[in-house]
Amino acid sequence: MKDIARQSMSIKVESMDLLNGQIKMEAHASATYLAMASWCEQNGFFTSAKFFFKQAEEEREHMMKIFNFLVDTGGNPISPEITDINHDYSSITDVFESTLEHEVKVTKSIHNIVKKARETGDIATERFLDWFVMEQVEEENTIRDILDMIEVTGTEGVGLQMIDNQVANWIE
Amino acid sequence: MNVIFQSTYYTLYQAIDERCFYIDFGNKTVRMSLCQLLSLRHKVMNINIEDHFDSDLNSHGFEVLMLCNKAHLFILNTLEVLDLKNLIENGFMEIGLSVRSVELTR
Ligand SMILES: [Fe+2]
Ligand SMILES: [Fe+2]
Numbered sequence: 106m107k108d109i110a111r112q113s114m115s116i117k118v119e120s121m122d123l124l125n126g127q128i129k130m131e132a133h134a135s136a137t138y139l140a141m142a143s144w145c146e147q148n149g150f151f152t153s154a155k156f157f158f159k160q161a162e163e164e165r166e167h168m169m170k171i172f173n174f175l176v177d178t179g180g181n182p183i184s185p186e187i188t189d190i191n192h193d194y195s196s197i198t199d200v201f202e203s204t205l206e207h208e209v210k211v212t213k214s215i216h217n218i219v220k221k222a223r224e225t226g227d228i229a230t231e232r233f234l235d236w237f238v239m240e241q242v243e244e245e246n247t248i249r250d251i252l253d254m255i256e257v258t259g260t261e262g263v264g265l266q267m268i269d270n271q272v273a274n275w276i277e
Numbered sequence: 278m279n280v281i282f283q284s285t286y287y288t289l290y291q292a293i294d295e296r297c298f299y300i301d302f303g304n305k306t307v308r309m310s311l312c313q314l315l316s317l318r319h320k321v322m323n324i325n326i327e328d329h330f331d332s333d334l335n336s337h338g339f340e341v342l343m344l345c346n347k348a349h350l351f352i353l354n355t356l357e358v359l360d361l362k363n364l365i366e367n368g369f370m371e372i373g374l375s376v377r378s379v380e381l382t383r
Contacts, residue, residue, distance in 0.1 A: 108373065109291065109293060109296050109297075109311070110291075110311060110372035110373055110374050111372075111373055113296075114311060114315075114374055117374060118315075118318070118369055118374050118375045119375060119376055121315075179311070181312065181316055181318075181319055183319065224376075226376075
């Protein structure tokens with residue numbers, strides 16, 4: 106039997122479903138960082154706002170990377186619906202702590218897809234995700250460094266303004 | 278044209294010379310490319326069957342399904358939706374694009 110299905114699509118539908126889930130997660134991250142940029146702008150943290158505008162763009166690029174992978178493999182990429190974007194933060198520390206929490210969630214999700222791809226013998230998906238695994242290490246590290254800086258600087262007096270100025274060090 | 282999988286109400290066929298698939302819905306047979314079959318899969322697998330047992334979420338227990346870029350419209354009841362989910366799951370295993378759960382646990 107000639108295999109028209111395999112000839113048209115080079116990954117398993119299980120991987121496709123998980124990658125569509127990841128598309129949604131990256132889009133959610135992008136929208137969340139945009140909300141954080143808005144919060145920073147409104148609360149006088151202008152450098153941090155710049156940082157989050159850039160993060161929002163990067164997350165959209167991640168989403169498009171996966172989207173295009175699904176196009177290339179003959180899958181069915183789904184444009185994500187994004188809901189439940191939090192705009193309320195109690196402090197700049199809260200903003201960065203939430204960021205780290207979000208990134209850890211993303212890392213776990215990517216690791217899960219790698220594991221599933223390994224189980225199903227989907228080597229293409231597994232290798233495709235290599236870049237994302239390393240990117241997550243970097244992103245988590247960046248946010249952890251910023252949180253360390255906040256800790257050292259302290260939020261008393263001019264601390265908040267110093268914190269915002271130093272975030273510039275993490276904007277390439 | 279050869280049968281890939283047959284469920285209670287529906288049959289999925291593969292037409293190698295045409296490089297496409299057919300689903301016999303009983304009253305109508307629909308020709309589909311793999312992309313259209315993937316799109317059908319997405320719609321069917323996203324139907325939350327629990328909603329059919331909650332009169333607030335789905336008061337009539339029907340699903341309206343539009344296929345092949347709005348070329349076809351089907352109205353399915355709960356049993357038909359379940360059967361179509363079954364056809365899709367098994368059909369994708371048969372054509373080799375889905376992994377059998379037994380293979381996964383090995
Ligand atoms: Fe990301
Ligand atoms: Fe990220």
